[in-house]
Amino acid sequence: MKALRPFWPLPALLVALLLPWLPGLPAFWVTLANYTGISSIVAIGLVVLTGISGMTSFGQATILGLGAYTTAVLSKYCDISPWLGLPAGLIVTAAGASLLGAVTVRLSGHYLALGTIAWSVGLYYTFANLDLLGRNDGISGIPPLTILDLKLLDGRASFSVIWIGVILAALATNNLLDSRAGRAIRALKGGAVAAASFGVDTPRTRLLAFVYAAVLAGFAGWLYAHMQRSVNPTPFGFYQSIQYLLMTVIGGAAHVPGALLGAVLVTTVNDRLQDILPRLFGAHGNYESIVFGMLLIAVLQWAPNGIWPLIARIRPRARIIRADALRLPARAMPAPGTTLLDVARLRRSFGGLVAVNDVDFKLAAGEIVGLIGPNGAGKSTTFNLITGIDTPTAGQVSFNGQDITGWPARRIAAAGIARTFQHVKLVPTMSVIENTAIGAHLRGHASALAGLLRLDRTEDARLYAEAARQLARVGLADMADRPATSLALGQQRIVEIARALCLDPVMLLLDEPAAGLRHNEKVELAALLRRLQGEGVTILLVEHDMEFVMGLVERLVVMDFGTKLAEGSAEQVRNDPRVIEAYLGSVE
Amino acid sequence: MDSTILAILLQDGVVNGAIYALLALSLVLVFAVTRVIYVAQGEFVAYGALTYAALDGGHLPGSVALLGVLGLAGCAAGLWQARGRLDRPAVLRLLGETIVLPAVIAVAAIILAPMKPGVLVEVLLTLAIVTPMSPLLYRIAFQPLADAPVLVLLIAAVALHLTLTGLGLVFFGPEGFRAPAFSDITITAGPLMIPGQALWIGGLTFALMTALFAFFERSLTGKALRATAVNRLGARLVGIPTERAGLIAFALAGFIGALSGVLIVPLTTVYYDSGFMIGLRGFTAAIIGGLGSYPGAVLAALLVGVAESFSSFWASAFKEVIVFTAIIPVLLWRSLRHGPAEEEE
Known part of the structure; x- marks a missing residue:
């Protein structure tokens, strides 16, 4: 299977070219297959949008319509070659999607979905009311595609064009998902916070996923217009949009082959139902919509991941690490002993609750400092404030001489602060090494387009080589290709450390790294942290395991109820009466 | 445009806006309690309108049969979901809600429908037939997904x-219906002729909002619903049955939907699929209000109503386009004001 993977497009291409000419194949089946192909392309786009980045669109049919109308108008009224209608259609759909996407991607996910309902209704009525677009009658007599002087009028010729389109869409999507930009898209589902902490521009990545899905729908619209050779508003309505979503969800929303499976199933079942249902219940009624609605709900309840994962064994693909890949350039570490992090009168209140109350502390470059305190002391909130996940109410954070207060998380990551999370945030559908490679996001520069076209392979190999190196460093090299969440929780925390190291950090913030580790694993972790310190990395860690902390750190900062209680060496802190009281209660 | 047209357009807008406000309120309520964005609420408007129109004509409405079908399906779904932990009281309760109640309503409808019992009884009967469908649908469709992300819901x-639009066609047929107004009185105020129906709509909307406010502020059930909206797990821990809260929220939404339908059918012809577009306006209002604010939703609904009546005057073909794309600048504004919303589902 693994060896076959790179070659599947070739046999698929042969099938696309030859299958329709099979003697005895009914023309009706060819037509059905053409519609299936067009739907597949839309559904593949929805895989990226819904299955992988966790957003959705109820307007894909309308976007398809946008692509179809664009090429229809250009080729019929402006005498422009149908081939030029493709880039034009893609530009129009991408622009429309960017506009809608830009206003919604910063809001939580369902606003985008609701926005697509509204704009799909709006656009539908625009199609149906503009004279230029022929109102409800639409535009007919659209010129067919031509190759040299050959007009592709035959459904069998369309079959080849459409299915080559499907192959291209699947290839491009696989390439994209396997690239740096694709990892960022996939990381959205493991938690936007974690992605942002490694420099992923999450709103832009959401926008990318939405525009990509829209462009595929626009592509499908171009194919549709020149195959059908006429367009009218009906197939671009809300109902059809739901059908595309249904295909994706039924097939398996997170998998490209699932989209194909879903398209085949829904198109075929739809065709059969339109045949059977009127015979059962009489022509009077729209029974398919009843059946499809119920089917969609049933799938959501019983097989929320769709059918594809039920029939195919899905596991992350094994990565081949190129040992000859050039090492990524490393950043220069600040001189040991200089002040690296300066937290001054840091404050965060949630309504009346002051979670962090005017906390001050400093870290010198090359130090290991522990941040301890009872539960609810405000340690994790302090971490979130330093890393830009949360914004302080007042106070200042300076890093390496720069005031970083209020910077977005991704900018702070770029400055060289990497972190792990108290509640592990790995992407469950990605392997250990893929998760780790997200940490190196900022050390690569390949664009989504480069990923799509496979122009990023040299850089990507370097990113993966770095991820492999960091995994080896934390002792998890042999787990690289396992699904991330199949590891024990303690090991997942170590994966998070490897991911953080991929950023080439100046400072590491570790939130309870030793929780869930066995004794000898803790010993190894402590040794690793000391080695990192030796390389100039500064470490701030929150930890409850006092034996682990006391043996490791040079200094401790103790927090309780949001305020700094004490600061000093392990010995000083251990004998501080206020600390004893905070941990053990008052001894009166 | 002179001031008379302006006044008429405004009045039209406010009347429609009042209906959208009711729908927006129940959308916000359902979203808060169950996290379901209840797109199907519009169908209840159509069902309510068509049921009332049928009763007004002295016919047995198709929704009675639909209620029976949903009752059976709800019973089956309830038994399936509670399999393994069924006891006698639970089964009796389920049977009461899914079989006995619909049966009683159906019998009442069969007896009363041919008698043309007058506006009040017809309205009450309509509400009785349509409202229970909503909690039944919650049981069938949403209860098993209670912990799913917002997007799945x-x-x-x-x-x-x-499904409901398809069922609407089956049970009500493709014809549109209109019903006479509740009263024929018209009040003349300066250049304005305010029809009785407009007063009914305004009055009932106001009364319902007051009742909802009292319900949420004063009653224990209302407070339990609010608690569920704030924190499902926390509500469960203090002993609030959150499934019940979902059923109640859906029942309220069904009730409001059906009532809106009854109120709107004297103003416009309603078809089996008209509900979606009406509901979508309530929706637009709820989103503009931020899906979390009741006063915001009401205000936005009035705006949507006014925007609609003005755009149908100026560019009637593009009425829908204008009303629905109005949502985009609002989303942009929310997006700029809120800054990045990093939520974890």
């Missing part, structure tokens, strides 16, 4: 909308 709600 939204997809399910859209699927439900699809």
Whole structure:
């Protein structure tokens, strides 16, 4: 299977070219297959949008319509070659999607979905009311595609064009998902916070996923217009949009082959139902919509991941690490002993609750400092404030001489602060090494387009080589290709450390790294942290395991109820009466 | 445009806006309690309108049969979901809610419908027939998904909308209906002729909002619903049955939907699929209000109503386009004001 993977497009291409000419194949089946192909392309786009980045669109049919109308108008009224209608259609759909996407991607996910309902209704009525677009009658007599002087009028010729389109869409999507930009898209589902902490521009990545899905729908619209050779508003309505979503969800929303499976199933079942249902219940009624609605709900309840994962064994693909890949350039570490992090009168209140109350502390470059305190002391909130996940109410954070207060998380990551999370945030559908490679996001520069076209392979190999190196460093090299969440929780925390190291950090913030580790694993972790310190990395860690902390750190900062209680060496802190009281209660 | 047209357009807008406000309120309520964005709410408007129109004509409405079908399906779904932990009281309760109650309503409808019992009884009967469908649908479609992400619930709600529109065609047929107004009085105020129906709509909307406010502020059930909206797990821990809260929220939404339908059918012809577009306006209002604010939703609904009546005057073909794309600048504004919303589902 693994060896076959790179070659599947070739046999698929042969099938696309030859299958329709099979003697005895009914023309009706060819037509059905053409519609299936067009739907597949839309559904593949929805895989990226819904299955992988966790957003959705109820307007894909309308976007398809946008692509179809664009090429229809250009080729019929402006005498422009149908081939030029493709880039034009893609530009129009991408622009429309960017506009809608830009206003919604910063809001939580369902606003985008609701926005697509509204704009799909709006656009539908625009199609149906503009004279230029022929109102409800639409535009007919659209010129067919031509190759040299050959007009592709035959459904069998369309079959080849459409299915080559499907192959291209699947290839491009696989390439994209396997690239740096694709990892960022996939990381959205493991938690936007974690992605942002490694420099992923999450709103832009959401926008990318939405525009990509829209462009595929626009592509499908171009194919549709020149195959059908006429367009009218009906197939671009809300109902059809739901059908595309249904295909994706039924097939398996997170998998490209699932989209194909879903398209085949829904198109075929739809065709059969339109045949059977009127015979059962009489022509009077729209029974398919009843059946499809119920089917969609049933799938959501019983097989929320769709059918594809039920029939195919899905596991992350094994990565081949190129040992000859050039090492990524490393950043220069600040001189040991200089002040690296300066937290001054840091404050965060949630309504009346002051979670962090005017906390001050400093870290010198090359130090290991522990941040301890009872539960609810405000340690994790302090971490979130330093890393830009949360914004302080007042106070200042300076890093390496720069005031970083209020910077977005991704900018702070770029400055060289990497972190792990108290509640592990790995992407469950990605392997250990893929998760780790997200940490190196900022050390690569390949664009989504480069990923799509496979122009990023040299850089990507370097990113993966770095991820492999960091995994080896934390002792998890042999787990690289396992699904991330199949590891024990303690090991997942170590994966998070490897991911953080991929950023080439100046400072590491570790939130309870030793929780869930066995004794000898803790010993190894402590040794690793000391080695990192030796390389100039500064470490701030929150930890409850006092034996682990006391043996490791040079200094401790103790927090309780949001305020700094004490600061000093392990010995000083251990004998501080206020600390004893905070941990053990008052001894009166 | 002179001031008379302006006044008429405004009045039209406010009357429609009042209906959208009711719908927006119940959308906010359902979203807060169950996280379901209840796209299918519009169908209840159509069902309510068509049921009332049928009763007004002295016919047995198709929704009675639909209620029976949903009752059976709800019973089956309830038994399936509670399999393994069924006891006698639970089964009796389920049977009461899914079989006995619909049966009683159906019998009442069969007896009363041919008698043309007058506006009040017809309205009450309509509400009795349509309202219980909503909690039944919650049981069938959403209860098993109670812990799913918002997006999955939204997809399910859209699927439900699809099914209900199809069922609407089967049980009500393709013809549109209109019903006479509750009263023929017209009040003249300066250049304005305010029809009785407009007063009914305004009055009932106001009364319902007051009742809802009292319900949420004063009653224990209302407070339990609010608690569920704030924190499901926390509510469960202090002993609030959150499934019940979902059923109540859906029942309220069904009730409001059906009532809106009854109120709107004297103003416009309603078809089996008219509900979606009406509901979508309530929706637009709820989103503009931020899906979390009741006063915001009401205000936005009035705006949507006024925007609609003005755009149908100026560019009637593009009425829908204008009303629905108005949502985009609002989303942009929210997006700029809120800054990045990093939520974890």
